[in-house]
Amino acid sequence: MDADCVIEVENLVAHYGARQILHGVNLRVAQGEINVIMGGSGSGKSTLLRHLLGLKRPTSGSVRLLGKDITKMAARELHVLRRNMGVAFQGGALLSSLTVGENVQLPLREHTRLDDRTIEIMTRLKLEIVSLGGYEHLHPSQLSGGMIKRAALARAIVMDPKLLFFDEPSAGLDPVVSAELDDLILKLRASMGMTIVVVTHELESAFKIADRITVLDHGHILLSGTVAEVRESKEARIEALLNRRSRQTEVDPDDYLRRLTGG
């Protein structure tokens, strides 16, 4: 095991019901790296993320975060480890009953015994980082899509985590706002030295922020390499992804007939 490897996934196999989603996925993310997991819909990237977050138990394989295997961990240990993880979900997942400020404060209130004044200052600090200073009294329903994602990011970094996970930062946003979010991710890594995993299907964003890109397709890792390596790849599926070509999967005539006749 590498000393500076903070995320290590080995032979991860996952099923959804009877269907196999991940077929022996391997992934390594070094300390301070921005790793972008790319793939189309149905590639298994959301499932991979859920396993990285310890929200699901895999069929087999291991997921090591900061040197500890979370698939074999007791709930209490995982609970401690999670203080070192920040997650920004695709839809923000802010608690709608709380204000933006209360949402950002939530991890501090639950995990620390800081006094109110300190918590408030830290909250405003993080909201300033994501350019949402002064919005702490609004409710999530009063924010735009981009603001919700930034507020979710503020909540994810409020405990100064070592690992930051970001699910689809640019989904549903206009190009300008999504570019701003990319800059924000780069800024966070530069200023706080976090290791960041971003799941996305946006090429442009991936090329801009990634140190390494991991391309996932039908539950297999096609390639894990630097931006240049991905650009130069001659693999047909990766080229298709880069050039936005429609997928052309080879059809087995017998299999096709069987599917049609339901036999």
Added chain:
Amino acid sequence: MAESGASRVLVERLGRTAAGWVEEFGYYFALCAESLYWLVAGPFRHQPVRLGAAVAQMAAIGLSALPILVLLSFAIGVMLAIQGIHTLQQFGAETQVVLGIALSVTREFGPLITAILIAGRSGSALAARIGSMQINQEIDALRVMGIEPVRFLAAPVLLALLVMVPCLSFVADLAALAGGSVYCKLGLGLGYVPYWDAAVKFVDADDVYQGLLKSLVFALVIGLVGLSNGFNVTGGAEGVGRATTRAVVLAISYVVVFDMLFTYFLNR
């Protein structure tokens, strides 16, 4: 051959349904045990169940239900008086109506009407709230922040229900007795003072306890059914609607069935 195939399908379907029910009841028990664990052990693990959240829930469940509960219970009391007088007149024993009202209200109708009202008001709201949190990934977000959803969401609600439903049942008892007294005054010319004297004489502490004990069980049933339907929502916004309906129907059905079982065993 075809017949055995059909019966096999039937047996398989029966088996699946039975397994589903076992799973659901297992979930209720697990949720109940886990909530209890957090209520007791939370403070020692520096993760207490927030009392503020429980108090807010008590206000939402209890105080705002009070006017409608008083109205319904009052109406039940009047209804019991009308029926009681009508029935007892046939034996010329209509002055005994107070006995019937007092016992049936404290042992049965007070807790039952409260439980049905709370299942409709709060059980459904609970399933809808938890369900929409589930589909918006808010539950996942809590989990990855290291905040146990059961401790943060379920335990305060159960605590609030366990406190409020018995309190509301007691209020319902009083309101129904008041309804009875008003009709007895109008229909029978029975004064308020003799009515309440008789009611207090007929009702034992045991009768009230029996009602309140039942209401504790009803509170658990409403909470667990609402929570588990919310936590297990699938299928987006439509799924939340389905879970809400299911939570109300199931909670009311369980309340009535449990009521029957309890009444049977408590009166043996």
